[in-house]
Amino acid sequence: MPTEPMAGPRSRSVREQLGSLTRRFSHMDAADTVLTPRTADLHVVTGFGPTNAPTAGTLSVMIGVVELQRRLKVPVTAVVSELGAWNSRNVAWDRLAEVRDQMLAFLRMLGFDESRGRLRSHLDPGNLARAGKIARFLGRQDFLEHREELLELYEDHGLLGSEVGLTVDALYTVADILEPAERGHHHTLMVSGLEEAYFTELSRLVMQRQSGAGDTSLGWSSRIGALYFRVIEGLAGYPKMSKSIPDSAIHLAMGADELTRRITSPEPADQRPLLTAMELASGWNDQTVGEAREAYLRRERDSAAWARFREEYLATFLHFAEQWQSCRR
Structure with a gap:
């Protein structure tokens, strides 16, 4: 399902749920199917790449995630994806680990409530096992068709890892999004920048294909909606x-x-x-x-x-x- 701007009658229930927070988002993708007052098992998933200290854009998402957690009062998982970044960007591991730890501490300082959510990294046995489980449901063509729009810009700056590394990064992130489904939640809300919408599409492909896989089905059942934060334009x-x-x-x-x-x-x-x-x-x-x-x-x-x-x-x-x-x- 393509994304749509945060306007019009379809987004009324979303606006009712988010109130003044609506201004933080530019687009939605089936968010109205999971953001309803009747949804009792909603789980929110988001993530941050630790390639460098937060920009104003990353800071805006961090502030927005903390505000969203307070507003919705539902579990939120925030992932700092050092292993994904290691595969997709040319950054030293020690640097990624240092920024990861700093980001986790900074999110706590901003007010992330770990009694109503979880902060973790990609060095998580459950997520690595989940990535292994879902790999069989995606092919190379899926990753070619669903990819970040700014890859060419990053490549021009010599920042990208290998094609396999980019695929591994995407696989880990899809596993992040599908964690609530594996845990039995039937409504998942992914929040991120619009340039990461392809992760939502890949996650839905996994859900669709595993549900029709007969004996090899994972038995997961969850609707996936997405909200995309407004972009801060670059200097x-x-x-x-x-x-x-x-x-x-x-x-x-x-x-x-x-x-x-x-x-x-x-x-x-x-x-x-x-x-x-x-x-x-x-x-x-x-x-x-x-x-x-x-x-x-x-x-x-x-x-x-x-x-x-x-x-x-x-x-x-x-x-x-x-x-x-x-x-x-």
């Missing part, structure tokens, strides 16, 4: 802020001088990404976000007001950066 004209493309982003390990240069940048191409970061990766209340949006719209007539909000966001982001550093072992 310097890149389509999104990416941990793998340093020029595109601000991230939490960046020094104060570099953050100051980027967040207070007057470059026209950087202004829209900075506004989106304020909207999604600040923790500001709705009133302050609205005032920032107005200042952005008036920036040609009143550049000083917009500059003040960039300075305020700099202070906010530096605070998150301090929290990030405090989570380092």
Whole structure:
């Protein structure tokens, strides 16, 4: 099922469930089939790649996941996918393990409630066994047809692993999404960036094929819906802020001088990404976000007001950066 924007009558039940959180999502994919007041066994799954410190885009998803957990009051599994990243990106293992541990601690600091969810990595025996179980239901052509849209961009920057490594990464992530089904949940909500929608499609293929596999069926039965977070556009004209493309982003390990240069940048191409970061990766209340949006719209007539909000966001982001550093072992 193709994704659709978060608008129209089909998404009414989703808006009712999410309330003001709806603004964090740009698209949905059958989310209305799992997000209903009658769903008692809903489980939410999300994940983060530890290739680098969180960008503003990753921070926005982390904040959004914590808010979603509080809003829905259902179990949430958040995965930091170091083994997947090891296979799909050219990053040293020690670096991935270091950022993984820091991310897990940072999610706790942001308020992730482990009494109502689980934080784990890909070094999880259950997930590795599950990946082995589902591999028989997918073929090479499936991974060629369902792939990340930005692969060519990452390849141009020399960031990708081998074709087999990319397949293994996808297999682990599909296993993440299908964990609730294996545990007997009949409604799964996957939340991620829109560029990861192909994982949802691969997960549905596994569910469909195993259900008709006769004696080799896994016996799993679960609807899978998805919500996709809004993208924070990249600096310097890149389509999104990416941990793998340093020029595109601000991230939490960046020094104060570099953050100051980027967040207070007057470059026209950087202004829209900075506004989106304020909207999604600040923790500001709705009133302050609205005032920032107005200042952005008036920036040609009143550049000083917009500059003040960039300075305020700099202070906010530096605070998150301090929290990030405090989570380092």
